[in-house]
Amino acid sequence: MAPALRLALIVAIAAAGLFAPALLGGTGAVYSAAVLIAIFAVMAYGLDMIVSDLGEVSLAHTVFFAIGAYAAAMLATRLGLGPVATLLGAIILAVVAAAILGVVTLRLKEFVFSLVTYAVAVVAMTVAANWEFLGGSDGLRGIPPFTLAPLGLRAETDAQLWPVAYGLLLVTLYLMHAFRRSRLGQAAVMVHLNPRLATMSGIDPKRTRLQIFLLSAPVTAAAGWLYAYQRSFVSADLLETYFLILMLTSVVLVGRRLLLGPLIGVALVQIQEKFFSFGGYVDKIVLGSVLVVVLAFLPGGLVGLGRSLVALGRRRGESVAGSMPDVRTVKD
Amino acid sequence: MVGACVALAMAGPASAQSSASGPIKVGLIFPLSGGAGPQGQHIVQAVQAMGALINAKGGVLGRPIEIVARDDESTPAIGVSRANELISAGASVIIEGWNSPVTLAMQPVINRAGVLDITAISKADPILSGEGNPLAIRLNSSNSQDGAVIADYIANTAKAKRVAFLVENDAYGNGALASIEAELKKLNYSYEKVAEEKFPFTQADFRVALTNVRAANPDLTVAINANEGLGMPALIRQAKQSRVPGQLVTAVGTIAPSVIQVAGDAANGLIGADIYFPDVEPFASLPQNKEFVAKTQEMYKYTPDKYMALGAAALEVWAIAANEVKSLDKEAVAKRIRGGSFKDTIFGTATFQPNGQLDSKHYLFTVEDQKIVVRPGVN
Incomplete structure (x- = not known):
């Protein structure tokens, strides 16, 4: 396809996406689901960089999500700052936190890396739940509606917030696409798959890891930032396993290093939870089992499964065709 | 495929919007699974029993009430999802709240949707601050x-x-x-x-x-x-x-x-x-309480505890208020309840402070022969 045509098609699909909730009925529940899917997808894309590209499992990404949300809540309620300033604050704080965590975990890999990031999440949860400065166990309330006066935007409802959430999702998708084509993105994969070759090619694995951490944290924090406005209440529950499991499942469910993978993963999980719920216990069993099955048996996710099935079908088709040449000849 | 799923899902709730003549939907959001699951399920049963009593007396505005219960799984994010679900299903009032963070997360969502929100149990003081819901109402003591x-x-x-x-x-x-x-x-x-x-x-x-x-x-x-x-x-x-x-x-x-x-x-x-004992004076001789305790025992073979009574009283007070103001409108009903007083509830006369907090009478008790004995004099 010609690049210009391809670009036009992408722009058309992206523009059409804006009207998707309206086309699906446009009720409050549809807009709420759409806004949350967009926000949680952005949250998952931050983790996707670490899991899919760097090949490590960070269990501390809920911390970046919470940093974004707490930054928005505190700057908006205590200093009266608008969304642009609070986004800036969220990004700066997330980068600082990621730099500290990145430096500390620079030499750690796989299991130890995951364990250390988990410990960080536990510490963060305890601090958030008990420190009065952060609202303690009562959390932070009274976050004003998302307002951008120059654009005449004041989002009281999820329908009004939808363009903002969708915009954030598109920016994140573009960022992920550009990242994977960039030198850093390619270096990440090389560090992941063949660290020795990476070193021989002049790539510094530690530097690459740190850079990816610094890029990934603000993405997840931006999701937390918008979530604070969407929910207008922020508390230590953001550090609970609910968000961690949601992120991890979404990243691995569809398949790794697929641009739309985390978005589709989040959408599937959220739609099941919101519209096809089987009750608390069964939902948790379903989500946990899906995670186990995908991690244990489907390393390529649903797309990998689909590919295997297609390949199997082809092979069968070929062998059937090969064993019955006469029939084909006759038919032809 | 995702779109198809959403479309399919939305067909249900959209067609289930309560019409002006059908039953009035009352939403309940409590933990029905996990550590607090048994207590949450008991509260739902108590509200069902109270609903049956109200329906037997002609319902609310001449319409029967229908109780729709949802599980918040003690998780704020899930509570918010369930609140959105009940709002879409056309609930006229939502009675909620075992964990304070879940209540605090749901308040802004329910408030923005224009639905009346009554907190039964969650104790945190900020619930009544007006930040999440300027028309907050809470029954449990602070x-x-x-x-x-x-x-x-x-x-x-x-x-x-x-x-x-x-x-x-x-x-x-x-x-x-x-x-x-x-x-x-x-x-x-x-x-x-x-x-x-x-x-x-x-x-x-x-x-x-x-x-x-x-x-x-x-x-x-x-x-x-x-x-x-x-x-x-x-x-x-x-x-x-x-x-x-x-x-x-x-x-x-x-x-x-x-x-x-x-x-x-x-x-x-x-x-x-x-603040409540099912079978100790002064509650034991209140006719409304006797009726409620008997109905719960009849329907669920269980004697209601304080939490169950608070859930049932939330529905009872809402029903009296809605019948009095002849409306299901959030503002009208909330204004009747906040700062208002209700005779003949399962708690006796129930009086609400202007900030929506139910005035509780605390009864000091001693335990004698493994039984609760309320001490004379009420605090």
């Missing part, structure tokens, strides 16, 4: 109301000078301790805090803490422990075994009949306070 009752007992009845505290080290325990101390300060009562021992929610062995308390020789010891299944009965038994001197007083709402049952004889002589 931490400060609870603290005042215990402080009054310490200062005016027991006149204890040497006071020890055994405190669960979390938001609830520390908040309860702070409110008792603040109320004692308000009373300008001079006393000495001879011991303060803190422990985690899950602790069951208090012998070291109790040894320290005994060494401090208190006139009175206040136990703040919400772990009614394990911690509180263990604490009561071990306090008796350790021969801790002076009176043992428990924080408001921490002594359920099950606690007394597990603690056995050690519970005798204990002082506590609560």
Whole structure:
């Protein structure tokens, strides 16, 4: 396809996406689901960089999500700052936190890396739940509606917030696409798959890891930032396993290093939870089992499964065709 | 495919919008699974029983009420999803709240949708601050109301000078301790805090803490422990075994009949306070309460506890208010309830403060022969 045509098609699909909730009925529940899917997808894309590209499992990404949300809540309620300033604050704080965590975990890999990031999440949860400065166990309330006066935007409802959430999702998708084509993105994969070759090619694995951490944290924090406005209440529950499991499942469910993978993963999980719920216990069993099955048996996710099935079908088709040449000849 | 799923899902709730003549939908959001699941399920049963009583008397605005219960899984994010679900399903009122963070997360969502939100149990003070919901209503007593009752007992009845505290080290325990101390300060009562021992929610062995308390020789010891299944009965038994001197007083709402049952004889002589007892005066002879207790026993073979009564009273008060103002409008009903008074409820006359808090009458009780005996005089 010609690049210009391809670009036009992408722009058309992206523009059409804006009207998707309206086309699906446009009720409050549809807009709420759409806004949350967009926000949680952005949250998952931050983790996707670490899991899919760097090949490590960070269990501390809920911390970046919470940093974004707490930054928005505190700057908006205590200093009266608008969304642009609070986004800036969220990004700066997330980068600082990621730099500290990145430096500390620079030499750690796989299991130890995951364990250390988990410990960080536990510490963060305890601090958030008990420190009065952060609202303690009562959390932070009274976050004003998302307002951008120059654009005449004041989002009281999820329908009004939808363009903002969708915009954030598109920016994140573009960022992920550009990242994977960039030198850093390619270096990440090389560090992941063949660290020795990476070193021989002049790539510094530690530097690459740190850079990816610094890029990934603000993405997840931006999701937390918008979530604070969407929910207008922020508390230590953001550090609970609910968000961690949601992120991890979404990243691995569809398949790794697929641009739309985390978005589709989040959408599937959220739609099941919101519209096809089987009750608390069964939902948790379903989500946990899906995670186990995908991690244990489907390393390529649903797309990998689909590919295997297609390949199997082809092979069968070929062998059937090969064993019955006469029939084909006759038919032809 | 995703789109198809959403479209399919939305076909249900959209067509289920309550029409002007069909039943009025009342949404309930409580934990129905996990650690608090049994309590949440009991509350739903109590509200169902109250709903049956209301429907038998002609319903609300001449229409029957239909109870739709959802599980918040004690998780704020899920509670918000369930609130959106009930709003889409056309609920006229949502009665919710076991965990305070879940309530605080749901308040803005329900408020923005223009649906009346009544909090049954969650205790945190910010629920009534008006930030999440300017028309908030809550039935359970607040931490400060609870603290005042215990402080009054310490200062005016027991006149204890040497006071020890055994405190669960979390938001609830520390908040309860702070409110008792603040109320004692308000009373300008001079006393000495001879011991303060803190422990985690899950602790069951208090012998070291109790040894320290005994060494401090208190006139009175206040136990703040919400772990009614394990911690509180263990604490009561071990306090008796350790021969801790002076009176043992428990924080408001921490002594359920099950606690007394597990603690056995050690519970005798204990002082506590609560706002509702199904079969103790003055509740035992209130006709509305008798009817409610009988209906719950008939439908579910279970005698309602305080939490169940609070859930049922939330529905009862809402139904009376809606019938009086002849409207389901959030603002009209909320204004009738906030600052208003209701005769003949299962709590007797129920009066709400202008900020939406139900005025609770606290009843001090002692445990005698493993039975709760309410002390004369109401706080």
